Amino acid sequence: MSARKQKQPGFRVSFAPSGQRVTSIPGETLLDCARRAGVRITSVCGGRGLCKTCVIRVTEGPVNPPSTADEEYFSKRELEDNWRRSCQTFLAGDCTVAVSARAQAEPTRTEVESEDIYVHPDPVVHAIRGTVPVGTLTKPAGDDKRLKSTLNQKWPGAGHTIDIDVQKSMSGILRETNGRVAAVSRFGEIIGLLPQKKGPLLGLAIDVGTTNIGTWLVDLRNGRTLKTMGFENPQGPHGADVITRLGYARKSPEALETMQKLVIDSLNEAATALTRARGLKPELITDVVIAGNTAMHHLLIGLPVNYLSVVPFIPAVSGAVDIKARDLGLHVMPGAYVHMLPNIAGFVGGDHTAVLLAIDSAQEQHTVIVLDIGTNTEISLIHQGKLASVSCPSGPAFEGGHIRCGMRSAPGAIESVKIRGNDVELQTIDNQPPIGICGSGVLDMVAELHKAGIITVTGKMNAEHPRVRRPEGKRDLEFVLVDEVEGAGEAIVFTQSDVRSVQLAKGCISAAIQILLEDAAITEEHLHQVIIAGAFGSYIDIGSSITIGMLPDLPLERYAQIGNAAGIGSKLALVSHSHRSEAEAIANSSNYIELAGAKRFNKLFMQSMCFPKIVNNQAKEV
Secondary structure (H helix, E strand, C coil): CCCCCCCCCCCEEEEECCCCEEECCCCCCHHHHHHHHCCCCCCCCCCCCCCCCCEEEEEECCECCCCHHHHHHCCHHHHHCCEEEHHHCCECCCEEEEECHHHHCCCCCCCCCCCCCCCCCECCEEEEEEECCCCCCCCCCCHHHHHHHHHHHHCCCCCCEECHHHHHHHHHHHHHCCCEEEEEEECCEEEEEEECCCCCCEEEEEEECCCEEEEEEEECCCCEEEEEEEEECCCHHHCCCHHHHHHHHCCCHHHHHHHHHHHHHHHHHHHHHHHHHCCCCHHHEEEEEEEECHHHHHHHHCCCCCCCCCCCCCCCCCCCEEEEHHHHCCCCCCCCEEEECCCCECCECHHHHHHHHHCCHHHHHCCEEEEECCCCEEEEEEECCEEEEEEECCCHHHHCCCCCCECCCCCCEEEEEEEECCEEEEEEHHHCCCCEECHHHHHHHHHHHHHCCCECCCCCECCCCCCEECCCCCCCCEEEEECCCCCCCCCEEEEHHHHHHHHHHHHHHHHHHHHHHHHCCCCHHHCCEEEEECHHHHHCCHHHHHHCCCCCCCCHHHEEEEECHHHHHHHHHHHEHHHHHHHHHHHHHCEECCHHHCHHHHHHHHHHCCCCEEECCEEECC
16 A cells, blocks of 8 residues: 655655755655655665665654555564655655665675777778868869768778768868868768877777666777776666666656666766776767667667567567667767667567677587576577577566665675574675675575575475564564664564565576476586676575575586676677677577466476475475
8 A cells, every 4th residue: 555645835854864955845755855855765666665675764753654565564663763664754744864774875886897808800980091182262072072082092982971960060170180080980971070190989888787887988999998887777766677667667758758868868977987087088989889678778769668568578679779879869979879789579688689799609509598687587598509588577686675674785785694503694795784685695595594494495484493583563574684783773684575585586587497498308407507697696606596496406617607798798799890790690599488478487487486405405406
């Protein structure tokens, strides 16, 4: 049930610890107030009251009575101490609000790898240098004709068309440089005109993830990465998962435009920061390649998403898209293009295409599973040179969403857990005091609970364990990692509902893998390797993933965690025209299996929600 709205006049609210203040607008929640004030409060569900992340404490002033949802979520003691979720709270007077450490934590691990790629540079853009003769009374040909004539002598056929922005600026540039220019050519179109010694031709590779965005500034002459930058996807306040964001974008054309602008503005800031760090300007970026899942792809270029978010999840465009950067509002070379890597189908997007592009082509002769685990998990099977792909909505549990004390990776997030009898050993990010539990810690937590016998194969929690309790007025049992004293008034717990959330996520991934294997008439023993891509995949404990039955029970040496492979694939497509063509071939050749239409999936999913039996401290399938 939603919170009860108050039709109050505007009230003043002060947020601690930032001290920022704002006057409320009638009908808006505390979460809305915080967003207007620029106060960071994480909300995985986009403020719909469906998650457990936007926790605050009202320290002074009146608010509405607890919503039904908050009465179910918080214990009686927590409600008496005025703990609330900000999306369920409305002001009834001037207030002071303390934002929980977990809700305001700034995420870490948005960094991206900077290793160079080893490929013969063959970009789609080239610089053609030459000297354009001055127009005279006896030879009064237009600047465009003299430019084309000069370029055709250097590179026959290269100067057939000239971008409109180049036409607007070329007269001044030709005279300022005495005709000594470098024309930037792309498939016979002059997209830029520079002084000959202006600087290197730059390219920008981008991986637009649902959670984070990675950017790589590349020298197109040699493929060398000059600078990298990673940051949060600014669409996050509108939901952590793609379905929530698509739902917001469907509200109105203005909402779709808002989602697009959020990312474009952040990319412009990144382009400026990356080039400035090298003493250069964004106008030298001559080519841009972007990889993203199908939802991010559509939101970025403003495509309609009405049919993408409902069965049968049909994208408006699945093939590669080339669009002028200026048409998107990207502040790079005005005539430059943005190349959107092709989607495969459904929610298996260009980011997964980029991952597959980055994998050594020698893998084509092996049997390999490739996963990118996240809110939406993409999985591919390479077998006998053929490719099959699925997408499964594993949900935000592995990023701390829908977990009672879950959070993104940030200082103080519990990232590793070990249970030793009645004691718990915790490892937090940056060794800071614990404030919540992030995705890798969630996996460890469930694996340790299972190995210690605190949860059964069906996931039921043992109420007799000394660390398990049932808060007053609550149905859910919870395992206490950090009590109220250690947690500065707020305990860090892992609840029975949290276990169920992980079961849903891991069951979905496990069932999807089984669908791929069954369709290929093989078993997990046939797998030469399981490749785990993505930022989250870099930090998970493979042993824990096997223990809970999420990943195949194979020797650890058959696993490879390769980090941000989508970024590597994007750079390959940026630097090499042949790799760009290969990405198109990958997307076209993949056999996409829609799990929503696979009759076997529901049965496998239900079976996969159980945990394997533990025999001699090893997980064995039930």
